[in-house]
Amino acid sequence: MSGQRIFILGGSGFVGSHLVRRLAADGHAVTVATRHAPSARSLSVVPGVSIRQCRPHDLDSLTASLEGHDLAINLVGILNERGFGGKGFRRAHVELVEKMIIGCDAARVRRFIQMSSINAGQGSSHYLQSRGQAEQLVLKAQTDGLLDTAIFRPSTIFGPDDSFLNRFASLLRISPLLPLARPEARFAPVYVGDVVEAFSRVIQAERLGGEVYELCGAEVWSLKELVVWLRDQLGLRRWVIGLPDWLGRLQGLAFDFVPGKPFSSDNYKSLLLDSVCSDNGFLRLDIQPWGMSQMAPSWLGEAGRQRRYQAYRSQAGRGDRGSR
Numbered sequence: 671m672s673g674q675r676i677f678i679l680g681g682s683g684f685v686g687s688h689l690v691r692r693l694a695a696d697g698h699a700v701t702v703a704t705r706h707a708p709s710a711r712s713l714s715v716v717p718g719v720s721i722r723q724c725r726p727h728d729l730d731s732l733t734a735s736l737e738g739h740d741l742a743i744n745l746v747g748i749l750n751e752r753g754f755g756g757k758g759f760r761r762a763h764v765e766l767v768e769k770m771i772i773g774c775d776a777a778r779v780r781r782f783i784q785m786s787s788i789n790a791g792q793g794s795s796h797y798l799q800s801r802g803q804a805e806q807l808v809l810k811a812q813t814d815g816l817l818d819t820a821i822f823r824p825s826t827i828f829g830p831d832d833s834f835l836n837r838f839a840s841l842l843r844i845s846p847l848l849p850l851a852r853p854e855a856r857f858a859p860v861y862v863g864d865v866v867e868a869f870s871r872v873i874q875a876e877r878l879g880g881e882v883y884e885l886c887g888a889e890v891w892s893l894k895e896l897v898v899w900l901r902d903q904l905g906l907r908r909w910v911i912g913l914p915d916w917l918g919r920l921q922g923l924a925f926d927f928v929p930g931k932p933f934s935s936d937n938y939k940s941l942l943l944d945s946v947c948s949d950n951g952f953l954r955l956d957i958q959p960w961g962m963s964q965m966a967p968s969w970l971g972e973a974g975r976q977r978r979y980q981a982y983r984s985q986a987g988r989g990d991r992g993s994r
């Protein structure tokens with residue numbers, strides 16, 4: 671089904687900016703709903719894309735924004751909340767989905783895709799628990815005949831502009847050593863281009879059919895393997911240390927009180943589960959996913975090369991300032 675009118679909540683973020691461009695290129699008319707229109711400015715110049723300022727927790731504002739669309743996609747997700755008890759996660763993940771479902775019904779939008787996460791509903795973290803509760807709402811809307819739905823559950827997503835590899839890269843650049851909680855936790859990092867391809871194919875289908883797609887890349891890495899590999903790609907000499915479990919848990923508790931929560935006890939709890947697929951949905955969609963070591967060097971390798979070149983110039987007394 672080409673030429674659909676697609677509404678995307680949370681479309682201004684990392685995955686959204688790739689997805690919006692792809693769906694517009696596929697010939698769909700895309701509305702990006704955002705709490706803050708200037709943050710989606712770069713997408714407003716893409717042909718076929720319009721930006722709509724919206725208060726997603728205000729049902730009237732959300733419903734009005736949903737009017738006139740065939741399909742709604744929810745990409746909203748947070749990794750940490752402001753407080754501690756799970757209320758922030760429930761608000762962003764569960765209450766918002768509840769409002770999306772009611773809003774879609776009121777605006778007669780019949781197709782809905784929920785971006786969730788691998789391990790949704792498992793473990794003890796508020797993040798995963800709230801993800802699972804949101805999925806239950808979506809599945810109920812499907813069985814009640816309210817909406818035709820699909821759910822995506824990716825492992826960690828990587829791309830040139832991701833927050834995963836880039837966050838570790840920033841930490842590696844500023845610190846001589848990097849202590850890692852849950853170093854043996856396993857991931858199957860999935861390339862953002864593959865995630866977007868999966869969305870594109872599912873959206874083409876006549877029916878979404880309540881399908882749930884786990885999405886994993888072609889390679890499985892432990893967290894420590896992954897960070898050591900990243901360090902080497904960046905051409906850095908750093909010490910990556912795996913913390914014993916008690917110390918990793920302590921690290922989470924300590925970072926709970928650091929502004930912006932770069933890590934948290936809730937993140938630690940999520941890491942107790944491996945982020946790997948039991949049934950990789952890419953196969954059902956006839957997509958051969960990339961592995962991180964096959965794809966990421968195309969942008970990381972350049973950063974490493976430039977860094978080694980700069981180091982060489984500095985050693986030779988020809989740093990940027992002295993060279994002119």
Ligand SMILES: NC(=O)c1ccc[n+]([C@@H]2O[C@H](COP(=O)([O-])OP(=O)(O)OC[C@H]3O[C@@H](n4cnc5c(N)ncnc54)[C@H](OP(=O)(O)O)[C@@H]3O)[C@@H](O)[C@H]2O)c1
Pocket residue numbers: 679680681682683684685686703704705706709710726744745746747748762785786787788824825826827828834
């Ligand atoms: N990136 C990954 O590795 C990964 C892995 C698994 C699952 N996912 C899921 O995939 C989805 C997209 O991920 P992403 O990396 O693109 O996320 P992102 O860059 O953080 O973007 C998410 C967008 O959601 C909106 N948003 C954030 N907090 C909100 C809140 N409290 N209430 C309402 N809107 C809010 C923001 O849009 P506005 O500011 O414009 O409103 C933001 O641009 C999320 O659901 C995420 O949990 C991502």
